[in-house]
Amino acid sequence: MNLGRAKLILIIAFTGLNFFLGYQLFWPDFGRLTEVAVTAEDLREAEQKLAANNYSLDASFDRSTRTSDFITVFPDWKIKHDLLYKLIKTGVQIEKTEHITYYRTEEMRVIIHSSGLLQVFFTAGETLEEPASALEQGELKEMVEVFLEEEGLLPEGINFNYLEEKEDGSMTLNYYQLLGDLPVFSGNLKVILKDDHIQAVEIYWLEPAERSPHREMEVISPAEALKNLVSELGPSGEERVIKQIELGYYSGEYDAEKWEIPPVWRIVLDNNQYYYVNAFTGNLEKDAVIPDQL
Amino acid sequence: MVEQFKTLLLLVLIGLSLFLTYQLWYGQKPAELVADDVYEQVEVEAPRPLEDVIVPGRIVISCEEGAHLYRKGAPGYEKIWDKLSALLQNIDNNFSTDSQNAPPEEAIMCMSANFDPPLPTGIEMPWLSGLSGSGIEGLDLYCLEDSYWLVVSPVDEGKKYLPVGEERVGKLTGVMEELTAGSEPAYGYLGPESVLQEKEEEAEEEATEDNDRDPGYFDPGSVLDELELDLDIVNPIYVPRDERVMKRVSLEAENLDQELLLKTFFVDYNLARVIEERDGGRLYTDGEKGLRLSDLGFEYSYPRLEEGQTAVSYSEALRSSSSLISYHGGWPDNLRLESVGLESRGGKFFYEAEWKIYLNGYPLISGQPTRIMFNDLGLFHFTRFLFKPAGAAEAAADELILGADKEKIIVADWSEALSKAVEELKERSEGFLTRMRLEDMHLSYAVTGSKASPRGTPVWVVKINGEEIILKADKLEVINEEDLI
Numbered sequence: 212m213n214l215g216r217a218k219l220i221l222i223i224a225f226t227g228l229n230f231f232l233g234y235q236l237f238w239p240d241f242g243r244l245t246e247v248a249v250t251a252e253d254l255r256e257a258e259q260k261l262a263a264n265n266y267s268l269d270a271s272f273d274r275s276t277r278t279s280d281f282i283t284v285f286p287d288w289k290i291k292h293d294l295l296y297k298l299i300k301t302g303v304q305i306e307k308t309e310h311i312t313y314y315r316t317e318e319m320r321v322i323i324h325s326s327g328l329l330q331v332f333f334t335a336g337e338t339l340e341e342p343a344s345a346l347e348q349g350e351l352k353e354m355v356e357v358f359l360e361e362e363g364l365l366p367e368g369i370n371f372n373y374l375e376e377k378e379d380g381s382m383t384l385n386y387y388q389l390l391g392d393l394p395v396f397s398g399n400l401k402v403i404l405k406d407d408h409i410q411a412v413e414i415y416w417l418e419p420a421e422r423s424p425h426r427e428m429e430v431i432s433p434a435e436a437l438k439n440l441v442s443e444l445g446p447s448g449e450e451r452v453i454k455q456i457e458l459g460y461y462s463g464e465y466d467a468e469k470w471e472i473p474p475v476w477r478i479v480l481d482n483n484q485y486y487y488v489n490a491f492t493g494n495l496e497k498d499a500v501i502p503d504q505l
Numbered sequence: 506m507v508e509q510f511k512t513l514l515l516l517v518l519i520g521l522s523l524f525l526t527y528q529l530w531y532g533q534k535p536a537e538l539v540a541d542d543v544y545e546q547v548e549v550e551a552p553r554p555l556e557d558v559i560v561p562g563r564i565v566i567s568c569e570e571g572a573h574l575y576r577k578g579a580p581g582y583e584k585i586w587d588k589l590s591a592l593l594q595n596i597d598n599n600f601s602t603d604s605q606n607a608p609p610e611e612a613i614m615c616m617s618a619n620f621d622p623p624l625p626t627g628i629e630m631p632w633l634s635g636l637s638g639s640g641i642e643g644l645d646l647y648c649l650e651d652s653y654w655l656v657v658s659p660v661d662e663g664k665k666y667l668p669v670g671e672e673r674v675g676k677l678t679g680v681m682e683e684l685t686a687g688s689e690p691a692y693g694y695l696g697p698e699s700v701l702q703e704k705e706e707e708a709e710e711e712a713t714e715d716n717d718r719d720p721g722y723f724d725p726g727s728v729l730d731e732l733e734l735d736l737d738i739v740n741p742i743y744v745p746r747d748e749r750v751m752k753r754v755s756l757e758a759e760n761l762d763q764e765l766l767l768k769t770f771f772v773d774y775n776l777a778r779v780i781e782e783r784d785g786g787r788l789y790t791d792g793e794k795g796l797r798l799s800d801l802g803f804e805y806s807y808p809r810l811e812e813g814q815t816a817v818s819y820s821e822a823l824r825s826s827s828s829l830i831s832y833h834g835g836w837p838d839n840l841r842l843e844s845v846g847l848e849s850r851g852g853k854f855f856y857e858a859e860w861k862i863y864l865n866g867y868p869l870i871s872g873q874p875t876r877i878m879f880n881d882l883g884l885f886h887f888t889r890f891l892f893k894p895a896g897a898a899e900a901a902a903d904e905l906i907l908g909a910d911k912e913k914i915i916v917a918d919w920s921e922a923l924s925k926a927v928e929e930l931k932e933r934s935e936g937f938l939t940r941m942r943l944e945d946m947h948l949s950y951a952v953t954g955s956k957a958s959p960r961g962t963p964v965w966v967v968k969i970n971g972e973e974i975i976l977k978a979d980k981l982e983v984i985n986e987e988d989l990i
Binding site: 214215218219225226228229232233235236281283426428462465466467468469470471472492494495497 | 507508511512514515518519521522525526528529775776778779780781782783788791792793
């Protein structure tokens, strides 16, 4: 037998083996490879329900079947420790209550909550190089991020969310957290500006402890999440447009050692209202159900 | 060229086969399989029949010298309740309010049992199926030579009477004689006065005959006068006649199967997320309901169900409460249902049931109750914190009876405990004290110490004007509720 024939036999044998292994591995889930979670009919149904309740959809979303899992997180303390180290070196007044610690210097007032929330208030405000009103959103964002970096208040995985302008002239730049490429909407950073000064920064950042791939499950479709949200909210008084629907992670804040966060569909309305629909249960995520809060 | 292509193709196929083999061997299960696995069947304790759900709070066997008192967990209690329960299950239902059926004045009350919560009666009930209504709160057996009368106290109704033959009550009276033979009655009756007067009259009559005063009954008037206490005794209270010795007991929280609890509270517990609290507790929530597990027990709530109402009857509520405690943790030895009642909050009606563990006839008082709240939508709140003697159950029970000497304490006299409780109540009320009504007074165990090593401390529990005062049984020091574990 020559080498060429031997190779041919091996190619045929391995092709057969691979078919067998592939069959064992994917059956009966072959369909999943091409399956869509949202059919045209599902989408039409969802849009009808939205319309009946005075909502309309102006967002595109991924129609494929998605799976997800829980991630375990704990409050990130690195920024706080770095900031405190800096404050203590320059001299600081400290006052402590059961769940909150206050640090005061001439320039700033820092409040650290036991839940991990950090609030920094600048006494005189930090002046921007140019008036905020004269800047484009992108320029303002860049300037603010440079400032945060200089102050040691720029956490890793920061992702711009939206700019909120209030009637009193103040503006808030809202960011959320990315863990790798996954949005974690619970982790957020706010920069509050007024009269072209940065008045305060609020950071609630999370550190991932572990993933739970053994609990990976299929998530509900975005169409189902939309229907559940409308069922929960009921008809809207004025017409509302759904601007975005995105898969990420979200849970309320807990004053705990560590906790799991479920995947959610974040649904954004045109008035910057955010809703988080649990992507496993379909329930609207609200404050945690803590038994002794009854 | 062809040979090179074959070689390349062969290498790719070998590589692919290795990858697929690895995926098959170590790869993740398809997502749907993980989700489906959670709908497994769980095996939980079967709900108890009504006969085991309701038991008397106290059974008293009275005699001329005083009273023998039996509570859940005390030797003899189960024996006498078995016979009494059997009697009530087989009794004729010809109770009447006619005084002709009432026991004659010379008959004495030789046994009494109080039911709190009430014993359900009527059709489809195990006991007194012909006696309709909301159940009975009390049952007395009157004896006169070979004649007997049962007197029941239905809820919200007057007493009803039934003469019974010796053949019916023979087994019950046999057990009563067996239990009390050769032992001095350890308790005496303190009040209320109305009942006491009857007993005093009986005692005086006999004393006149025997030229001797019955020592079994207290004269609360004189005792309270001596103590300079001005209060009304509103419920029957029995107190120890002589010096009493109790023991401190090492306790441990019941061992709950936490995984099973998760399965019983969450249909799909894979959807529940975990929050690890700083005190070591673990909170599970699916966003709608929450379950906090700690080393001592658990706390569960499902706020959305609070919006429901209830329209079920008392007997249905009893059955539901039995099912709920059986499903979620089971029914340990010496657990007694202490109360079941219809409550309301914000216009919503629901049932609330509470249980206590008894140690050798004494209830165990812990800082957090074992209590459920439910309505027609289901269970919406449950706290369960039950303790048992540390170590093996049998050894612990022996310890409770025999005990190490250093753990023994001499219980302060009831009159001292009552004086101290009144003093404490006056202090708490800062002068705004209405006429005092003594509602209850009994010995108990309070769960004190630390969460790591809880202890059962003997205490006096005195309830005046709805307020419970807990005093260490020996030193009569006040134990505040927040000091209980």
